[in-house]
Amino acid sequence: MKKHLFSLAAAASLVVVAAPAAFADLLDDVKARGYVQCGVTEGVPGFSNPDDAANWTGLEVDYCRGMAAAIFDNPDAVRYTPLTTSVRIESLSNGNIDVLSRTTTWTMSRDTDLGVSFVGVTYYDGQGFVVRAADGIASALDLDGAAVCIQAGTTTELNATDYFAANGLDASNFLTFNSRPETIQAYLDGRCDTYTTDASGLAADRTKFPVPADHIILPEIISKEPLGPSVRQGDTRWFNLARWTLYAWIGAEELGVTSENVDEMLGSDNPEIMRLLGVEGDFGAPIGLTADWAYRIIKHVGNYGESYEANVGPNTALALDRGLNALWTNGGIQYPMPIR
Structure with a gap:
C-alpha cells in the first residue's frame, strides 16, 4: 500500500511540474519577443500573398496585423511564415508559430484532435x-x-x-x-x-x-468551407485575444467605425461604440491588453469591411461579392459577438 501511495504522489508531482510548460502564457512571450509569428499560405492573392519585396498583404494577413496592432499599437510587428498545407497545423501545434491565418477550414477533427482551436471565421467559402x-x-x-x-x-x-x-x-x-x-x-x-x-x-x-x-x-x-484563424490549445488568454480581435474587427464594421472616422467616434455617445473603443469600461485587461486595444486595430488596419473590399472585394482582381460574408444586417452571416 505504501508503495502504491508513493507512486500516486510521484505521478501527481510530475503533473504539477509539467503543467506550467503545457499552459505557458504566450502573450507574455510575444510581448517580450516584440512581434507576432503568423503562419500564412505560400502565396494566395487576396488572402496572404507577398510582393517582390516580401511585403505580405491579404485578408488573412490583415487579421494578423490586427493582433499586432492590439498588442503593440503597431500592425507591422508581425513576422510571416509561409506554410504548405501538409505542415500548417503541425507547425502551430508544435509552437513554431503563434497563430495560423491561412485558408484553413474549421472542422471538428481539426478542432478536437490536433491540439489547436479555431477562434472564428474570417471567410465563409465553399x-x-x-x-x-x-x-x-x-x-x-x-x-x-x-x-x-x-x-x-x-x-x-x-x-x-x-x-x-x-x-x-x-x-x-x-x-x-x-x-x-x-x-x-x-x-x-x-x-x-x-x-x-x-x-x-x-x-x-x-x-x-x-x-x-x-x-x-x-x-x-x-x-461548406468556413476559413478561419486558429491557435494552440491550452492558453485561454491567447485564445480570447485572438477571438476578440476577430470580433472587434467585424463589430467595428457593424457599428460604422472605420479607420477614417475612428478618432471622431471616440466622442460617440453610443454605448456599444464607447465599449468597443475603450471609452467606457476596460475590456482589454482580461486579455492582457490596454483599454484601447480595439481602437488600435481599427485605427491601423480598418474594420472587416475595409479589409474585405481592399483585398478580395468586387473592385479587386478577385472580384468576390460579399455574399455570405456580408454582415447579418445586410443579408450575410458575419456576426460579431457583443463587447459588454
Whole structure:
C-alpha cells in the first residue's frame, strides 16, 4: 500500500511540474519577443500573398496585423511564415508559430484532435471547380471520368470524392499533388481537365494564370468551407485575444467605425461604440491588453469591411461579392459577438 501511495504522489508531482510548460502564457512571450509569428499560405492573392519585396498583404494577413496592432499599437510587428498545407497545423501545434491565418477550414477533427482551436471565421467559402473555357464544360455534373487535380491532405480531396460518389460520377482519374503550386501547374500543363479547391482560392489562383479569361469557375459549390484563424490549445488568454480581435474587427464594421472616422467616434455617445473603443469600461485587461486595444486595430488596419473590399472585394482582381460574408444586417452571416 505504501508503495502504491508513493507512486500516486510521484505521478501527481510530475503533473504539477509539467503543467506550467503545457499552459505557458504566450502573450507574455510575444510581448517580450516584440512581434507576432503568423503562419500564412505560400502565396494566395487576396488572402496572404507577398510582393517582390516580401511585403505580405491579404485578408488573412490583415487579421494578423490586427493582433499586432492590439498588442503593440503597431500592425507591422508581425513576422510571416509561409506554410504548405501538409505542415500548417503541425507547425502551430508544435509552437513554431503563434497563430495560423491561412485558408484553413474549421472542422471538428481539426478542432478536437490536433491540439489547436479555431477562434472564428474570417471567410465563409465553399469548394468549386475551374475548367478551360475552350473545353465547353458548363457544370460540375459534366465531369464524369474527368482528370481532376487536387492537393493531397486537404478537405478538398474528401469533398470531391463525396460529390462524385453522390452524383454517380467516375472518380478514378483524381490526381493528387503535395503542394498548391504543383497542383496548379499540373492543371495549367494540361494534365487535368479541372482543378478544385475553395472557390475563393480558385478566383485568387486564376489571377496568376497566363490568360485568366481562358478559364471559368463552374457554378456548383459542393461544400461548406468556413476559413478561419486558429491557435494552440491550452492558453485561454491567447485564445480570447485572438477571438476578440476577430470580433472587434467585424463589430467595428457593424457599428460604422472605420479607420477614417475612428478618432471622431471616440466622442460617440453610443454605448456599444464607447465599449468597443475603450471609452467606457476596460475590456482589454482580461486579455492582457490596454483599454484601447480595439481602437488600435481599427485605427491601423480598418474594420472587416475595409479589409474585405481592399483585398478580395468586387473592385479587386478577385472580384468576390460579399455574399455570405456580408454582415447579418445586410443579408450575410458575419456576426460579431457583443463587447459588454
